[in-house]
Amino acid sequence: MSDAPHIPVLLNEVLSAATPVGGVWLDGTLGAGGYTRALLDHGAEHVYGVDRDPRAAREMARWSADYSDRFTFLPGTFGQLDTLAREAGATALDGIVLDIGVSSMQIDEADRGFSFQKDGPLDMRMSDAGPSAADLVNGASEAELADILFQYGEERASRRIAQAIVAARPVADSTLRLAEIVSGVLPRQKPGQPHPATRSFQALRIAVNEELAELARALLAAEQMLRPGGVLIVVTFHSLEDRIVKRFLADRSGKGGGGNRYAPPTDVTPPSFELLNRKAVTASKDELERNPRSRSAKLRAARRTDAAAHPADVKGLGLPRLDLIQLGAGRS
Ligand SMILES: C[S@@+](CC[C@H](N)C(=O)[O-])C[C@H]1O[C@@H](n2cnc3c(N)ncnc32)[C@H](O)[C@@H]1O
Numbered sequence: 471m472s473d474a475p476h477i478p479v480l481l482n483e484v485l486s487a488a489t490p491v492g493g494v495w496l497d498g499t500l501g502a503g504g505y506t507r508a509l510l511d512h513g514a515e516h517v518y519g520v521d522r523d524p525r526a527a528r529e530m531a532r533w534s535a536d537y538s539d540r541f542t543f544l545p546g547t548f549g550q551l552d553t554l555a556r557e558a559g560a561t562a563l564d565g566i567v568l569d570i571g572v573s574s575m576q577i578d579e580a581d582r583g584f585s586f587q588k589d590g591p592l593d594m595r596m597s598d599a600g601p602s603a604a605d606l607v608n609g610a611s612e613a614e615l616a617d618i619l620f621q622y623g624e625e626r627a628s629r630r631i632a633q634a635i636v637a638a639r640p641v642a643d644s645t646l647r648l649a650e651i652v653s654g655v656l657p658r659q660k661p662g663q664p665h666p667a668t669r670s671f672q673a674l675r676i677a678v679n680e681e682l683a684e685l686a687r688a689l690l691a692a693e694q695m696l697r698p699g700g701v702l703i704v705v706t707f708h709s710l711e712d713r714i715v716k717r718f719l720a721d722r723s724g725k726g727g728g729g730n731r732y733a734p735p736t737d738v739t740p741p742s743f744e745l746l747n748r749k750a751v752t753a754s755k756d757e758l759e760r761n762p763r764s765r766s767a768k769l770r771a772a773r774r775t776d777a778a779a780h781p782a783d784v785k786g787l788g789l790p791r792l793d794l795i796q797l798g799a800g801r802s
Contacts, residue, residue, distance in 0.1 A: 476573045477760070478504025479767045480705055483751050484567060485512055487703045487771035493564030494518070496555055496695070498548030498688055500526050501573040503533055509567070510537050520544045520554055522597040522679075523576065547597075549687030552695050562697035568688060569705045572596065572675070574763060584675060586649035586667050592641070594671075594678045603674045604643050612636045621790035622682070622710070623673030630655045631670055645671075672708070683793045685711055686784045689718045693742055698776035702743065705769045712750065712768045713788040719743055719772050721786060740777035747771060 478484075484505055485491065491513040497506045500519035509517050519530070519541060527543060534541050544554045548568060555563060576596065577584045583593035583603060592604035601609075606618070612632045619628035634655045635641060641648060649667040653659075656666040676682060692702050702719075706712040720726040724741040751771075753764035784799050 476502040476504060476575050477763070478502075478508070479569065479761065479764045480751065480753060480757070480769050481505065481508055482754075483769050484508070484703055484705070487746055487751075487769065488512070488565055488567070488701055491565070493700075494560055494562075495565040495567065496520065496551055496560070496563050498551050498566060498568040499570065500530070500543065501569065502526075502529050502575065505567050505569060506541065507533060507537075509565075510540055514540075514565070516540050516542070518542050518544050518555055518558055518560065520546055520548050520551055522547045524598060525575075529575070547684055549684040549691065551688055552691035555695055560695075563695045563700055564697060565701045565703070566692045566696060567703045567705075568685075570681070570685060570711050571707045580645075583645050584671070586645050586665060586671055589644055589646040591643045592645060592648060594675045596679050601678065603648075603678050604641075606674060606677060607635055607641050607648060608639055617792060618677045619670055619673045621673075621792050622676040623669035623671075624710075625669040625673060627656055676710075677792075680793075680796065682710060682714060682789055683796050685714055686718075686787055686789055686793065686797065689715065689787075690779075690782045690784070693722065693774070693779045696774035698774055700774045701746070701771060702774065703769065703771040705767055707766050707768075710790070712770075715770050716750070717787045719745060719770055722780060723772060726786070739780055741775055742777045742779055743772035744775055745770075745772050 481504060485508055488509065491509055492515065494516045495509050495514045496518045498520045500506055500521040506517045506519045530543055542558055544558055546554045572584055576582050580588040580590035583590040592602060592607055594603040615635055616628045616632035619625040619631055625631065631652050634651050638651050652667040652670045659666055696702060704715045706715055722741060722743040723745045750768035753767055757764045784797050
């Protein structure tokens with residue numbers, strides 16, 4: 471990983487939602503260990519740190535000795551957090567924290583291919599496994615590419631961009647080349663506006679890493695693994711992610727609506743979570759000044775009740791159609 475430190479986002483707010491910190495926690499997005507170390511320093515007895523990026527293990531070597539046997543690294547994806555925790559010997563957890571997305575270290579490393587500011591290969595995988603962005607760019611059909619750009623990037627020019635990518639095949643294995651193809655069919659960037667390729671790069675990254683399906687799986691797994699009174703804390707960075715967390719917690723806390731003004735909701739499943747905040751928590755003015763990356767961060771937190779987990783259904787979570795198909799939930 472690069473030497474640029476990853477500044478943990480909303481750390482005070484995470485700790486305040488986690489307080490009183492105690493028992494066994496799982497940090498599903500270990501990264502540079504910012505949350506994990508804070509939890510260990512504030513009273514967690516043990517923290518399991520999950521990350522799909524093998525380079526997180528290298529970073530961990532810098533600090534994990536300070537906590538000796540109170541910390542365990544679990545390589546893998548947070549969508550499998552229940553399996554990973556059980557295999558490590560945990561039957562139930564007192565808290566789970568997720569800080570969704572890529573770390574600033576991953577973005578800064580040009581060879582990971584996340585950035586169009588510096589040239590790098592079209593990779594974008596957080597782990598070393600599975601298809602890369604180059605595989606999608608050169609192998610997906612034009613319709614598939616347009617769907618990815620539209621659903622994961624909310625890119626209105628998705629069809630035009632997909633057409634330009636297919637026309638430019640074989641696309642060289644270069645982030646700058648892809649950014650050039652995308653920019654070539656979009657209006658020129660105006661001062662103060664994001665780079666024209668921002669949405670396309672976000673879309674490809676989400677597709678490569680199955681980020682939204684992973685998030686949905688993690689929420690369902692957390693519902694299974696948290697003991698009554700256990701806390702779930704999720705920090706997200708864009709509206710597609712936040713919508714999934716918001717809808718999941720609204721549904722599980724009985725605030726999801728259902729029914730209408732003439733007919734009460736028919737779903738009487740007892741709530742499995744109780745919301746800790748009515749609205750998403752955002753960065754303070756002070757943090758915004760110190761760390762501009764916190765600008766789009768949203769934290770939602772909820773406490774597990776003693777009711778049984780709800781049926782594992784992802785249909786009402788606002789997942790794009792691509793994910794519903796992948797998760798086997800069909801078309802909504
Ligand atoms: C924003 S960083 C977390 C930073 C961390 N909270 C800290 O304070 O250092 C996100 C991390 O989660 C990892 N990650 C993203 N999606 C994942 C997934 N589905 N499963 C496991 N790890 C994931 C990334 O590799 C990255 O290291």
